[in-house]
Amino acid sequence: MLPTAKPPFDPIFVEEPPLSPNYEQTIIDNVGLPFYTDVDRPDEAPADERERTIDLAERILRAGGVRTGFSHHEEVRTSMESWAPDADEDRDADPGHWRSSVLLMSPQEMNFGQLNGEPEEKHKKAKTVLAWAADCIDTDVLQDIEQSQADDIKQAWRDAAEAELTQREIEQFAEDPPEELDGWMKLDADHDAVRVAYIADNHGTPSVAAVFEGADSELKTLEFTLEEWKENDGNPREARPNRYCVTTDGDGAYARLRSHLLTFEVEPMERLEV
Known part of the structure; x- marks a missing residue:
């Protein structure tokens, strides 16, 4: 899209061009x-x-x-x-x-x-x-x-x-997830299925939100209570989800996780290894 010094449309009823050049x-x-x-x-x-x-x-x-x-x-x-x-x-x-x-x-x-x-x-x-x-x-x-x-x-x-x-930010998030995002801290999860996980106190409930590979090899995005996460040794395939993660911005698991992290007002928690 090359710059131009000419307005894109001539005025018809208004006195000046309704849209400026570029x-x-x-x-x-x-x-x-x-x-x-x-x-x-x-x-x-x-x-x-x-x-x-x-x-x-x-x-x-x-x-x-x-x-x-x-x-x-x-x-x-x-x-x-x-x-x-x-x-x-x-x-x-x-x-x-x-x-x-x-x-x-x-x-x-x-x-x-x-x-x-x-x-x-x-x-x-x-x-x-x-x-x-x-x-x-x-x-x-x-x-x-x-x-x-x-x-x-x-x-x-x-x-x-x-x-x-937004799409560029989603791609950057997927490529290099930040250590912290809007109160959520990156979690050192060691289960092989977990691609990335974040932890925070979500309205009084310590919670983990994660992107992980399901048993069908498809990437999934879910939030779990920290208690449920620990009881299942950090295995998101076995833990019962607390919330589903959805988004209206972009597609894919990382888009859903990013949107989820930005949606809820949470309190930060200390970094944990789970």
Whole structure:
């Protein structure tokens, strides 16, 4: 992703470009990644001006109600048909497809803001919606919708960058587990099945959370009470689990363990050899 001095999208209703040049790299840098980290474009962020135009038109159609002055798709259709130029009407701004685009739009498209068709057909419909909106909807409303689109695009990039940062942290955690993480101390576990284990007082219960190889050779992540851990000589395959470890960040056993360690407010315990 090479830097550019040009804003990615020209303003349509707002007065200034809604997104600054290199906004993606700025977001990537702000979340703590190196400035030129290659983060995949999120699905929610339009790839180009055409996709952005289609998305903006769909947002305007979905706005509806008192915000735009049109509470039902039939009102939108009536307004568009009365606005669209007749076939033989010469209007300077009309590229020649406004009338046909209006007639091609179904009630579902107008009501639910989901334009149908091939990309070029959707683009023509979208440009028609924007031209109609410019004439028939208050400018302040359109500016708010366009700014909201820009905010959502930035948030999508922020979420993608944060997900990339989290994935890198998970990989680093798996490669070199720290001695301490958020109150959990690394445990010197000597059972062959244990890949890594941590110990802490979890809400009054001395506990061990571990990644270990199960009998089926799959890596598992569980929390045990320290008492149960000791009674089974530190063998996680035999000990009864106290909690399952889950995560919404990343995949795999180490991702689950890291998320588990960061989830609970625990009290540190002295390092033990178990």
